[in-house]
Amino acid sequence: MTPSLGSLRSCFEGAVPSAIATCGADGMPNVTYVSQVHYVDEHHVALSYQFFNKTRDNVLDNGRATVQVVDPDAAGHYRLYLQYLRTETEGPLFENMKAKLAAIASHTGMSKVFRLLGSDIYRVQRIEVVPGNLPSQSPLRDNLLSGLRACLADMALSADLAHLLDATLAGLESRWNIRHSLLLMFDPDRCCLYTVASRGYDRSGVGSEICLGEGIIGVAAREQTPIRIGHAVQEYRYGEAARRSFARSGADQVLDTEIPFPGLPDAGSQLAVPLVLGRRLLGVLYVESTQEKRFSYDDEDALVVLAGQLAQQIELLSLATENPAERPGSKGVGAIRPVVRGAAVAVRFFAHNHSLFVDNEYLIKGVAGAIAWKLLREHAASGRTEFTNRELRLDASLQLPDVTENLEARLILLQRRLAERCPAIAIHKTGRGRFRLDISRPLQLEAATAG
Amino acid sequence: MTAILTDPPLLDTSRAAFLLEPVAINVASHDAGFTPSIARAHGCRISADRRQVTLFLSVLRSRVLLRDLRAGxxxxxxFARPINHRSMQLKAPVAEIVPLSPGDEQLMAAYAEAFAAELSGLGDGENFxxxxxxxxxxxAVAVTFTPTRMFEQTPGPAAGQPLESGT
Known part of the structure; x- marks a missing residue:
């Protein structure tokens, strides 16, 4: 029986080089290796085009290629008879293959040699199973579908966004043994992604940022395509990406307002999956491991399904907070006011980038910084502590980008940064679309001038 | 392109020695409609004068390729060495398919052992x-040909460059 192309995906992981045979106009065959065979769909593969060489010359001449691939488990050989269709030089498929090629190049010490010029797309005319293959003995591994089902069930129980984000990352660990994960939300105004939740790192990194197009996370977001890398690769390390992007940004965003990215310094495997609704980017789910080739095509499939569900739920929960629930009763557990005592906390606000410093330590900037400043000023003026998402949305001074702006995610970011850096100021959810500001030390507010 | 016997062989001693290292060997041809055929070889032997290269191929696993070669x-x-990616391609206008000679099975066994050791050294599992x-x-059968063209195939911009004898 002819196997489906999808069932051969493990052959395309790059563990064993794939050999490609073509034929010149003069009838002379050519045989060499192709860096990357990429599964596009059940009837198409894409091959990496890096140099104009004999293979490419032949393919452009008569369109035919035969690729022999090997499964990395039992070394089963398969031949794909291909017909060339077209070359893509930009877009999701191209970026995906470019990231993978960078990983292969880095792994094989050929970073300077390998550069993707194009993704050559072929129709798979026929698959031949080389006779005499040994039976595959795939090592036992966790069942992805049952893990997915359990993760989705955990997520469905979440009544608010903060819980949803944490439940998702906890589920990845308990159901799939994915121990290092991050969730980043997209800020369309500043074209960057900011971390709202993380799991498995020494420091949470909440509030750290990645520019669109930078590193594996930024490219996955920009192209709205999952990117999976099975080897350590310098170019796509987000630490590197973060350093580069901050180096490029303006003087107001130099190191003092940079929150270091968490993350493994020596990630062997990385997978970034965009959270999208239609064509709208909400954020990125990122997982990594010190182990090389940790994530397979199947893992990618499962995480894409998970990310789809997560995006839907983020949207639902965010919309729900626009219509606040009934005012909570005074007997609510969180209604006990903290006692204000101790030394005063100096809070300085820089209006030009909405950055907030607490006792000269950077806390937050941007929309979340503007929100924090508004809350603190209102509290100072009137002693007010109860607020709603809705009034923030309607406050023109905050300049929230538009209704698709994920205000709830900003509040989670602010809440978590405060918890980490300034516990004297705390935000507590008091109901859907409602929260309370708890201040436990005297505050000295100062609006600073830039420069 | 016909090799004249007084010409030096295309393969110098160092290149001939490379073909006998633990290299992956993939062989290609094509049918009348120019559809390429491909199969893996299991070792090779080089004639004393270095003019002839003989590859060992499984009949079962190389059916289409052998059919194409038989058709002329x-x-x-x-030839590609997994440990350093050094690669070289040989071409010839025709190949002859002949039965194994005495000693070929031993050559294939030695090749298998060396190549498996190379892969294991790179971290591949024992079973694989x-x-x-x-x-x-x-x-297995022996596929013998007289290479008339030789190309650098090590990945990089120089891949595909023709190599001359003695260069």
């Missing part, structure tokens, strides 16, 4: 390494 189509073979060089045994 040209041959190409790429062994499966890659699975016993071909007495059903």
């Amino acid at each position: 189509a040209p041959i190409a073979a790429v 390494s062994r499966a890659m060089v699975m016993a071909v045994g007495d059903e």
Whole structure:
């Protein structure tokens, strides 16, 4: 029986080089290796085009290629008879293959040699199973579908966004043994992604940022395509990406307002999956491991399904907070006011980038910084502590980008940064679309001038 | 392109020695409609004058390629060392398919052992390494050709450059 192309995906992981045979106009065959065979769909593969060489010359001449691939488990050989269709030089498929090629190049010490010029797309005319293959003995591994089902069930129980984000990352660990994960939300105004939740790192990194197009996370977001890398690769390390992007940004965003990215310094495997609704980017789910080739095509499939569900739920929960629930009763557990005592906390606000410093330590900037400043000023003026998402949305001074702006995610970011850096100021959810500001030390507010 | 016997052989001693290292060998040809055929070889032997290269192929696993070669189509073979990616391609306008000679099975066994050791040294599992060089045994045939063209094939911009004898 002819196997489906999808069932051969493990052959395309790059563990064993794939050999490609073509034929010149003069009838002379050519045989060499192709860096990357990429599964596009059940009837198409894409091959990496890096140099104009004999293979490419032949393919452009008569369109035919035969690729022999090997499964990395039992070394089963398969031949794909291909017909060339077209070359893509930009877009999701191209970026995906470019990231993978960078990983292969880095792994094989050929970073300077390998550069993707194009993704050559072929129709798979026929698959031949080389006779005499040994039976595959795939090592036992966790069942992805049952893990997915359990993760989705955990997520469905979440009544608010903060819980949803944490439940998702906890589920990845308990159901799939994915121990290092991050969730980043997209800020369309500043074209960057900011971390709202993380799991498995020494420091949470909440509030750290990645520019669109930078590193594996930024490219996955920009192209709205999952990117999976099975080897350590310098170019796509987000630490590197973060350093580069901050180096490029303006003087107001130099190191003092940079929150270091968490993350493994020596990630062997990385997978970034965009959270999208239609064509709208909400954020990125990122997982990594010190182990090389940790994530397979199947893992990618499962995480894409998970990310789809997560995006839907983020949207639902965010919309729900626009219509606040009934005012909570005074007997609510969180209604006990903290006692204000101790030394005063100096809070300085820089209006030009909405950055907030607490006792000269950077806390937050941007929309979340503007929100924090508004809350603190209102509290100072009137002693007010109860607020709603809705009034923030309607406050023109905050300049929230538009209704698709994920205000709830900003509040989670602010809440978590405060918890980490300034516990004297705390935000507590008091109901859907409602929260309370708890201040436990005297505050000295100062609006600073830039420069 | 016909090799004249007084010309030096295309393969100098160092290149001939490379073909005998633990290299992956993939062989290609094509049918009348120019559809390429491809198969893996399980070792090789080089004539004393270095003019002839003989590859060992499984009949079972190389059916289409052997059919094309038998029909008189040209041959190409790429030799690639997994540990350093050094690669070279040989081509010839014709190849002859003949039974194994005495000693060929021993050459195939030695090749299998060396190639499996190379893969294991790169971190491939024992089962995988062994499966890659699975016993071909007495059903193998010898494919003999006189290379007339030789190309650098090590990945990089120089890949595909023709190599001359003695260069």
